[in-house]
């Protein structure tokens with residue numbers, strides 16, 4: 001396996017006492033975290049825990065309500081062209097007629113103003129990227145005619161087109177079968193190993209990235225845990241986080257979390273709603 005290039009110095013992401021709110025609603029707070037080059041951080045947690053908001057903060061699209069956040073040593077927006085982003089559910093309708101190679105080319109020159117360049121070097125770079133994500137065979141097929149897994153490969157190609165230092169993946173495995181999940185996670189893992197790209201990977205499920213994640217950020221109920229998967233994914237750690245008994249068991253190498261309340265069942269901005277035994281009253 002190719003070693004991860006390690007660079008000393010500036011972390012790719014640094015959060016200090018960071019909090020994020022929408023109006024009165026605080027989604028998470030007190031977050032201290034550094035992500036290093038080549039590190040794979042899995043961001044876990046139930047619906048509504050603030051995972052996508054975390055990604056939006058790293059993209060500079062959602063300001064913190066407290067604390068500081070730097071990406072590559074500066075404000076997130078300044079680092080935009082060094083960030084590759086695979087969004088949660090990219091709307092297909094606007095892109096359905098685009099070919100895979102068009103999307104990757106947007107990744108290359110989307111940051112620049114003026115007419116798009118269709119030079120030989122750009123075309124070659126697009127071909128290289130499509131090859132690297134195993135999408136050459138459908139380079140000229142409209143996205144609307146590709147399967148979910150094929151489209152996801154193209155989106156990874158688009159995100160990697162600018163040779164990013166940070167790759168933000170927001171649930172890139174949704175609706176993919178196990179084989180395709182594996183193909184996608186292997187692509188992302190290969191990238192961080194070969195180029196030292198830091199990966200922030202939002203997922204509902206730890207299992208597809210269990211062997212890959214160096215650390216986990218687990219968000220729930222306004223609180224969080226940060227640590228290695230073995231530190232965070234324990235009954236004790238998650239029970240403390242949720243404030244109720246949660247059981248984490250390992251079955252045939254898979255992590256199963258039982259008893260974790262659904263985050264959206266008791267929205268903190270509706271304090272009148274009480275949850276008892278998993279049922280709202």
Ligand SMILES: Nc1ncnc2c1ncn2[C@@H]1O[C@H](COP(=O)(O)OP(=O)(O)OP(=O)(O)O)[C@@H](O)[C@H]1O
Pocket residue numbers: 022027045046047048049050051052053054
């Ligand atoms: N623009 C917004 N304005 C107000 N509230 C928002 C906004 N975006 C998200 N929220 C709320 O903030 C909370 C966190 O949302 P977020 O999308 O970050 O959660 P998530 O963990 O990514 O959830 P999911 O797993 O369902 O995608 C939710 O309660 C959501 O309703």
